[in-house]
Amino acid sequence: MRVLLAQNMFHLPSHGGANKSNRIMMEQLAARGHECHVVAPMSGALRATSTDDHVSYLKGLGAEVTSATPDALVYEYNGVRAHVVTRASLLAKRIGEVAAEVSPDWTLVPSDDPGLIVLGAALRAAPERVVYLAHTLQQLPFGPGAFYPSAAGTRMVKLAASVVAVSQAAGAYLQKWGDISSTLIYPHIYGDPAELPGGDLITMINPCGYKGLSVLLGLADARPALRFLAVPTWGTTADDLDELKRRPNIEIGQPSDDIDDVLSRARVLLMPSLWDETFGYACVEAMARGIPVIASAVGGLSEAKLGVPYSVPVRSIERYESVGQARPVPVVPEQDLGPWLNALDPVTGDEALHRHLARRSRKAALDFIGSLDAGALETHLTALRPNRRLAALAALAAARAKESQS
Template sequence: MRILLAQNMFHLPSHGGANKSNRIMMEQLAARGHECHVVAPMSGALRDTSIDDHVTYLKGLGAEVTSATPDVLKYRYNGVQAHVVTRASSLARQIGEVAGEVSPDWTLVPSDDPGLIVLGAALKATPERVVYLAHTLQQLPFGPGAFYPSAAGTRMVKRAASIVAVSQAAGAYLKKWGEISSTLIYPHIYGDPPELAAGDLVTMINPCGYKGLSVLLGLADARPEAGFLAVPTWGTTPEDLDELRKRPNIEIGQPSDDIDDILSRAKVLLMPSLWDETFGYACVEAMARGVPVIASAVGGLSEAKLGVPYSVPVRGIERYESVGQARPVPVVPSQDLGPWLNALDPVVGDDSLHRHLARRSRKAALGFIASLDEAALETHLAALRPNRRLAALAALAAARAKESQS
């Protein structure tokens, strides 16, 4: 099969759960003999990075850079051909151009797509062959948590030949709020995780308002003798960094494409998310390495805990504001730190309990990973049939447009 992943998030680096899982799924398909292409923007964490700097970074990873112009950067990494636009305004056009060149059997479109720019371009280029990947619930155009609710956007999602939910929580959300049936496919992104020796830091990845930065700050203030590690990624703002720097017991680390660089220093992974998580890839990754996880009891994050303590109730985000930001700003409700301290203190302070949780976490996570089918997406795509009705409608619309121009 020829498969195109068209996404409105960067391909490399892949520090977020959605783009990391997308990248690995495409690499798995390429390893199984399929022709795989990615169209993505060079934005987000790379907004202050020059093309030359990014080329240097890619070559350091072992990528083969085949072309670098002011408009498009092309490289091959782990069997996948990437087409990266340097300006977000060029993304839709590049999707159409690559689709025209490649003639993909399927175009995969993740839900992380503000304004549905990518979905619109994919439906135009390959109208009957779009597969929609429901990753981030807040980026879906319907439901109580939607950043950008849109009836027209919902109709666009329903035009996809298939909807893939990456968790039970995502499937339930699609059904309840969009009246959309989906296929559950847990991305198998975990490889063969090593067992790590316990580190000494309470660690949080992507500290920001969405992910519960206020809980981390509160715990650091309440336990000044404890050491904390905060690893900023896509959600962390300059203001968030200022708050982290005010705490002498919080070390600010660097994101890494290899999560072992981070988890090797963790005694416990803190995941105090305050929005509905679709899943919690980092939760499973940490548990598989024997790192206990203390997480919010929200959405798919509870699902990712696999029944292992501790899941902590929180007051979730109910409202967002837009104040000139690229994404809505959460109005973060105050949190009760008592349950967090009641979980954190024994896990950090009782070595026997820590060892028990580490063993139980690793066993549960390795069992979950063993249950996954790396070929699940391939099998789904191979059995899928194009939405011929949409192809016919698109052809009719194109013919009418041509007639009106003549």
Template sequence: MRILLAQNLIHLPSHGGANRSNRLLLERLAARGHTCTVVGPLTGALATVTGGAADAVRALTERGATVLSDGPDAVVYTHRGVTVHAVRTPSLLPGRVRAVAAELRPDRTLVPGDDPGHVMLSAALAATPDRVVYLVHTIQQLPFGPGAFHPSEAGTRMVRRAAAVMAVSRAAREYVRQHAGLDARVIHPQVYGDGPFPALGRFGRGAVTMVNPCAYKGISILLGLADALPAVPFLAVPTWGADRAEREQLERRPNITVAPPVDDIDEVLRRTGVLLMPSLWDETFGYTCVEAMLRGIPVLASDVGGLTEAKLGVPGRLPVRPVTSYLPGAGSARPLPVVPAQDLGPWREALTALLTDRGHYEGLAAHSRAAAAAFATGLDPDAFEHYLAEPVTPPAPPAPVQPPPAPRTGADPGADRTAVLRLLAARRAAARHPAPDAAPTQRTEEPTPC
């Protein structure tokens, strides 16, 4: 198959769940012999390379990419069998999608929902109208439902034109079904590798770690716990979410170490004793949760959305007061969450138990490792390939509205009714006064005109 991924996320580096999942899915397809091409931005709001285009190109080569061309509009490179058009200016993305689609003639065009303004979806539908597969990674970026950052009827209509919809969790599938009336296929991406996974959880060792601390993900709970437990070491790994003020708050705490994001999650998890995931919005899933559990690291996670699903039934789900409203974000595509005050009591109690009770820690670590291993080994790494190979039925165009039949020329709209009434009256009169020599007839009840 020829596959085009048109995404409004950078392909490399990929420190967010959505673009990392997309990258690994395409690398798997490329390794299976499929022709895979990506169109996406070179840098952007979600990028963790902040030094500009020159640093972004340097970051590509450092990660083993081969730059094929470095032009004024885009950098074209290959990485692990995938060809990537990294566009320098956002306004040029739709045109590049159309140009690449015209040359590649893809059998499937993948469009993630993480697409502010739906510019990539619009371009993909124009270029390959019957071959678009919509990928649901982030509920807040969808154009419908109560969790949407930017609800849009026009965007929802475009999503409904996709030939197929894939969701990465049951929670995401239910959200799409309930709020858009669409049937999404659930495929849990195999982003965890083949193992064996090192057993990294050790009682009394390592920091209490949070990846991507920001308002959406519950940085207020991290900061509150760090203040309440000043002797406990914490590790914060900001990625795309934290703004400057939040980073400053992290750096002001003497017991919080701030570390840069990494491509290999083991570099973070080797420094981790407990993983915190106190997210306050509807998580679609939680890859980092499963990755930590695979290594025997206990996870304390908020009981919201797909994060509940990612805990795989292992204890450690804790209550939060989720974000339910947002304010416009100045200079940002993401609105600012209105964060409710949180009850730290359950979080402090659960964390203290893991830090002080060896039996409790080791029991939860073993339970986590077993559940995550069963989940990961049960995934079919080629499920996405099989899904894309299925025939797709292009959405049927809406049935045209049939206009009411025009009245006959010169006809009186009430003429037919009047004629019926006259006929019935004549028949009654004939029955009461039969003509001479007429044969007698049996009287029947006539329908009452109405």
């Protein structure tokens, strides 16, 4: 098969759950002998970089850069050819160009696509061969948590030949709020994780309003003798960093494409998310390495906990404000720190309990990983049939447009 992943988020670095899982799924398809391409932005509002700096970064990872122009970079990484545009305004055009060149059997489009620019480009390029990946629920054009609700956008999603949900929570959301049936495929992104000896820091990845920064700050203030590690990624703002720097017991770390670089320093992973999580890849990754996780009882994050304590109730975000930011700004409800302290204190203070949770977490995570089918996406795409009716309608519309111009 020829498979194109068209996405409005970075290919590399891949510090977020959605783009990391997309990258690994494409690498797995490439390893199985399929021709795989990615079209993505090089930089944007959430991460600015120059072409020279990005080329240096890619070469440091071992990628082979085959072309560099003012408009795009083309490189090979782990068997996948990536086409990354230097400006967001070029993304839709590049998707069309690569699709015309490659003639993909399937074009995968993740839901992290404000304005549905990528989905629109993919439907124009190959209307009958689009597969929609439901990752971030807030980026779907329907439902109570939608950043950008749109009836027209919902109709576009329904044009896909298939919709893939990466968790049970995502599948339920699609059905309830979009009346969309989906296929459940848990991305097998975990490899064969080794148990880590563990560090001594209470660690949080991507501290920001969405992910429960207020809980982290409250815990750091309430327990000044404990040491915390905050690893900023896509959601962390300058104001968030200022708040983190004010706490002497919070160390600010660097994100890494290798999750072990972060988790090797963690005694506990804190995931106090306040929005509906589609899943919790980092939760499973930490548990598989024997690191206990204290997480919010929200959406797919409860699913990712695999029945292992602790899942903590929170007051979820219900409203967002737009003030010209790259993403809508959450209106964060005040949180009760009591349940968090009731979980954190024994996990950090009782060595026997920590060892028990570490063993239980690792077993649950390894059992879950062992149940996954690494070939599930390949099997799904192989069995899938194009939406021929949509292709015929697109061809008819194109013919009529051509007639009107003659």
